[in-house]
Amino acid sequence: MRNVFLTGAALAALLPACAQAQTDPQASTTPPSGAEARGRPEPAANKGDIIITASPFAVSRDDTAAIAVKVDRNEILAAGGSSLADSLASVPGISATGFAAGASRPIIRGMDATRVRILENGVSSSDVSDIGPDHGMPIDPLSAQSIEVVRGAGTLRYGSQAIGGVVNAINNRVPTLLPTEALSGELNGSFGTAANTAETSGLADAKLGNFVLHADGFYRHADDYDTPLGTQANSFFRGHGGALGGSYFFGPESKSRIGVAVTQYDAKYGIPSDTTYIDMRQTKILGRASFDLGSGVLHTLNIDTSYANYKHDEDDPDGTIEATFKNKELDGRAELLFGPIGPLSNTALGVEVQRRKFQALGADRSYLFPTTTQSEAAFLFTEMPLSDALKLQASGRVEHIHADGTPASNIFTSSEFTPVSGAIGALYSPAQAVKFGLTFSSTGRAPAITELFARGGHDGPDTFETGDPRLRIERANSLEGSVRVNSGRFKFEGSVYSTWFKNYIYGNLTGRTCDDDGVCSLDPDGELKELNYLQQGAHFRGLEGIASYQLLKTESGGLEVKAQGDYVRATLDDGSNVPRIPPYRYGGGLSWTSSKLDAGFLFLHSARQDNFGAFDTSTPGFNSLNAQVALHPFKDHPGIEFAVVGQNLTNDVQRDAAALNKDVVVMPGRNIRFVLRLATF
Numbered sequence: 001m002r003n004v005f006l007t008g009a010a011l012a013a014l015l016p017a018c019a020q021a022q023t024d025p026q027a028s029t030t031p032p033s034g035a036e037a038r039g040r041p042e043p044a045a046n047k048g049d050i051i052i053t054a055s056p057f058a059v060s061r062d063d064t065a066a067i068a069v070k071v072d073r074n075e076i077l078a079a080g081g082s083s084l085a086d087s088l089a090s091v092p093g094i095s096a097t098g099f100a101a102g103a104s105r106p107i108i109r110g111m112d113a114t115r116v117r118i119l120e121n122g123v124s125s126s127d128v129s130d131i132g133p134d135h136g137m138p139i140d141p142l143s144a145q146s147i148e149v150v151r152g153a154g155t156l157r158y159g160s161q162a163i164g165g166v167v168n169a170i171n172n173r174v175p176t177l178l179p180t181e182a183l184s185g186e187l188n189g190s191f192g193t194a195a196n197t198a199e200t201s202g203l204a205d206a207k208l209g210n211f212v213l214h215a216d217g218f219y220r221h222a223d224d225y226d227t228p229l230g231t232q233a234n235s236f237f238r239g240h241g242g243a244l245g246g247s248y249f250f251g252p253e254s255k256s257r258i259g260v261a262v263t264q265y266d267a268k269y270g271i272p273s274d275t276t277y278i279d280m281r282q283t284k285i286l287g288r289a290s291f292d293l294g295s296g297v298l299h300t301l302n303i304d305t306s307y308a309n310y311k312h313d314e315d316d317p318d319g320t321i322e323a324t325f326k327n328k329e330l331d332g333r334a335e336l337l338f339g340p341i342g343p344l345s346n347t348a349l350g351v352e353v354q355r356r357k358f359q360a361l362g363a364d365r366s367y368l369f370p371t372t373t374q375s376e377a378a379f380l381f382t383e384m385p386l387s388d389a390l391k392l393q394a395s396g397r398v399e400h401i402h403a404d405g406t407p408a409s410n411i412f413t414s415s416e417f418t419p420v421s422g423a424i425g426a427l428y429s430p431a432q433a434v435k436f437g438l439t440f441s442s443t444g445r446a447p448a449i450t451e452l453f454a455r456g457g458h459d460g461p462d463t464f465e466t467g468d469p470r471l472r473i474e475r476a477n478s479l480e481g482s483v484r485v486n487s488g489r490f491k492f493e494g495s496v497y498s499t500w501f502k503n504y505i506y507g508n509l510t511g512r513t514c515d516d517d518g519v520c521s522l523d524p525d526g527e528l529k530e531l532n533y534l535q536q537g538a539h540f541r542g543l544e545g546i547a548s549y550q551l552l553k554t555e556s557g558g559l560e561v562k563a564q565g566d567y568v569r570a571t572l573d574d575g576s577n578v579p580r581i582p583p584y585r586y587g588g589g590l591s592w593t594s595s596k597l598d599a600g601f602l603f604l605h606s607a608r609q610d611n612f613g614a615f616d617t618s619t620p621g622f623n624s625l626n627a628q629v630a631l632h633p634f635k636d637h638p639g640i641e642f643a644v645v646g647q648n649l650t651n652d653v654q655r656d657a658a659a660l661n662k663d664v665v666v667m668p669g670r671n672i673r674f675v676l677r678l679a680t681f
Helices: 002-012 073-079 153-157 449-453
Strands: 069-071 094-096 106-108 116-120 146-150 165-170 183-192 197-208 211-222 237-250 256-270 277-292 298-315 321-338 346-362 371-385 390-405 413-417 420-431 434-445 455-458 463-466 474-487 490-514 528-553 557-572 585-594 597-606 622-631 640-647 671-679
Touching: 073 146, 073 671, 106 116, 106 165, 153 165, 153 371, 153 390, 153 420, 153 434, 371 449, 390 449, 413 449, 463 490, 557 597
Parallel strands: 116 165, 463 528
Antiparallel strands: 069 146, 094 106, 146 165, 183 197, 183 671, 197 211, 211 237, 237 256, 256 277, 277 298, 298 321, 321 346, 346 371, 371 390, 390 413, 390 420, 420 434, 434 474, 455 463, 474 490, 490 528, 528 557, 557 585, 585 597, 597 622, 622 640, 640 671
16 A cells, blocks of 8 residues: 555656546547548537547447447446456456456457457557466556457458457557647556555656657556455466657648657566466557548558567566566558548558567476467458448458467478458448447458467466467358447447357367376376367357446436346357356446446346366356445546445355366455546546
8 A cells, every 4th residue: 555655646746737638539630430421410429439449430439330348447447457357347248267367368259369359559469368378468457548349340450360359458658649738647546455456557648849748657566365265375466567658740730640659567476276476577669650641532541560578487486487488579550541432431451560479488488389470461441321321331351371380290380371351240220329230250360379389288277288280270250230229318239149160279178187298198186187279160159238227317416227248158060168168147237427426336147157168167156246436526626536446245256167277266255445546637
């Protein structure tokens, strides 16, 4: 706690109370879309809920065929936690790998790792979280202004490794807006009881003529967390990081900009199913530029780049380094935005180049020998209104991927793949309050480096993994329908989907155990579980939805009731279950919102998971109750907030069905968080 208040006090001295207008970061550099492109103004209700990941044109969240999710800054701070998955935990259709407090990747509709693309401001997170579930992501939620989750046609702008969807953490580290005020900022501090968690973060933006400068930082200290069964050993987390960046705005109306930022992330966290801990660090350089090309057919050129140097050590309790994982990655994308062309209201044409060099050192270096992955891609995204009520969105992507590595055969191998993908979506609005969406996509994904080249023991998840360089391109053919209703007090949005995989790649537990030298047997008490990467057909299907109704609306506030649920079922063509799929969930809650007081609760029941993969185990169901009360005591300073947040108030024993270590790891028990926020905007 002392660190929270010392850091907060130091930052508070730097930040005067000034206001900053809230404007979409891309609104000044992109052409109009939807109804505006056809000469009709967008409904006012849509103006404030803009997303920038689902489309190159910064559209309303309700203006895409597939439903997108946006988690704002207030929700991020209320959720707490050290990973993006923690911020998305209550969103229908999204769960987490739950392997460790510092390593929990989002799972979307039962898909994770190489089928969920993790981004920061539209470019790669550049880490090794796709190589092992014990590897964390160097993007802390405290650094994000919002988190967007996107499915559908827009995902092909970011790569074929987005079959499940895209999770994009959005921040202002490279400023994209020329503000009206000279200085603005925010301070946050919190304390949680389950792990004596102290968190603090701060950010500041300053305008100097046509220059905008940004600085942010965060700090988090968490001990081993408490569970209903006692303290979970080796579950601690320590992390800190920050960024310095700036942008220069130029040209007519300052619509063009060029900027850069340097970010640093450092963390140490325990692996609760083992005695080791991970010491992680990443330095990343972000570059973002946007050039206004006028009001003709050529409208805007956007260029986003990143280069990251990532490293983590896997250490024994005495500090001995057992293994070191290194990842150097370059990601560059350029996107040219066009104005109206005939029947097309908006079109974007882009290219992306990625180069990744990975290597493992130390005792566990045999898990994955050095690999190099190079990819080049071209993509297209377009929108076409057929009438005032019907709009089409379409996208396509072609990639060429070259991967070098050394599989278990000890023969250096080069693999090349050229996946081609396409998607088309339709959004139909028969009435202002109702929208129907239908999306079809066919996406090809090249095998990941672990799936091709894994060749040994990995102590974090306690597996002995063997890849197969003969794996073929995985193809997913998906059909999704959505409906949205926004009728006065009642709101609903839901989706139903089905995805048929050809050559689905999965990690198959064989039932044998192995030692570090690869000697395997049927001994159930062996050190490492044998896991081989195989492929066959698979079928994922499910549904998700959320509904709310405003029970009471007065001049002072409103009372709303909410219900939600999600379900996914995934089977292989041989009739067995796809491993590590989350169970269905359902629940609901109440919330009161007013200018001075916000309060609410959400109850969710996670079902028992009996549809588990080969040589896995069932996972008991559990109940989760979260609640919060937030006070805004000063009318003239609405950015000052005091909040109390309760998590897992039922104190149920919770195990994550998607985690490889679920049999020995219990999720955190009852946690009470006290949050203070001082925001000047």
